[in-house]
Amino acid sequence: xxxxxxxxxxxxxxxxxxxxxxxxxxxxxxxxxxxxxxxxxxxxxxxxxxxxxxxxxxxxxxxxxxxxxxxxxxxxxxxxxxxxxxxxxxxxxxxxxxxxxxxxxxxxxxxxxxxxxxxxxxxxxxxxxxxxxxxxxxxxxxxxxxxxxxxxxxxxxxxxxxxxxxxxxxxxxxxxxxxxxxxxxxxxxxxxxxxxxxxxxxxxxxxxxxxxxxxxxxxxxxxxxxxxxxxxxxxxxxxxxxxxxxxxxxxxxxxxxxxxxxxxxxxxxxxxxxxxxxxx
Numbered sequence: 001x002x003x004x005x006x007x008x009x010x011x012x013x014x015x016x017x018x019x020x021x022x023x024x025x026x027x028x029x030x031x032x033x034x035x036x037x038x039x040x041x042x043x044x045x046x047x048x049x050x051x052x053x054x055x056x057x058x059x060x061x062x063x064x065x066x067x068x069x070x071x072x073x074x075x076x077x078x079x080x081x082x083x084x085x086x087x088x089x090x091x092x093x094x095x096x097x098x099x100x101x102x103x104x105x106x107x108x109x110x111x112x113x114x115x116x117x118x119x120x121x122x123x124x125x126x127x128x129x130x131x132x133x134x135x136x137x138x139x140x141x142x143x144x145x146x147x148x149x150x151x152x153x154x155x156x157x158x159x160x161x162x163x164x165x166x167x168x169x170x171x172x173x174x175x176x177x178x179x180x181x182x183x184x185x186x187x188x189x190x191x192x193x194x195x196x197x198x199x200x201x202x203x204x205x206x207x208x209x210x211x212x213x214x215x216x217x218x219x220x221x222x223x224x225x226x227x228x229x230x231x232x233x234x235x236x237x238x239x240x241x242x243x244x245x246x247x248x249x250x251x252x253x254x255x256x257x258x259x260x261x262x263x264x265x266x267x268x269x270x271x272x273x274x275x276x277x278x279x280x
Contacts, residue, residue: 011150023072059093
């Protein structure tokens, strides 16, 4: 744990999922009168229950009635859920803060002096967890079974000298049957943006992903690997390939996902387990 600071939790309130591929959200209001600096995360999750969990910061959450709500694209089209318990993850001001998936063991401690600024006047008034259940057979078999997955986080009220953030690559598209398909993305790190120091990365795909990698390309066109990982390994944050890498304004950032499609049908990027994802 952290050497200094307080510990708090955000967890689903004993939720009973009954739909395969359900995405469930729950929000927690942050103090408006002070900024808090989150310095570390660890998952609170039972094995083989949540497929993955995301932690978002929201200006306004999808719902704010102290209940969990269904927040996936799947559930938005489902007739078995009443409209009152459905909504987006955030109504406005959405920022991803942390992600954990598939029984990955430990959490993430930020480098010394780094923290995610939330609460106060940061524009992040709520933390919202989004829990994805791939399979729900054990919950259907036992109506009394509930889940309280979530995160524990350490924080301090002392401003941290460095600000933490998440830069996310994601791709759209489709993967034809019987092919090896590469999805590639490239963006410029804006010229008026701060210099950034990557320290950890996480890859995410579903069932066809072989390897996901990302690179920084500087003004001399030198390519430096940020990270490279098989998404079949536990999908947690891993240390970057080159811990001395600095990304400067004007650099290009590139990522690639390699998929091998052996399932005999076209697979599209999407939010269900029958779809694929390409995230770095």
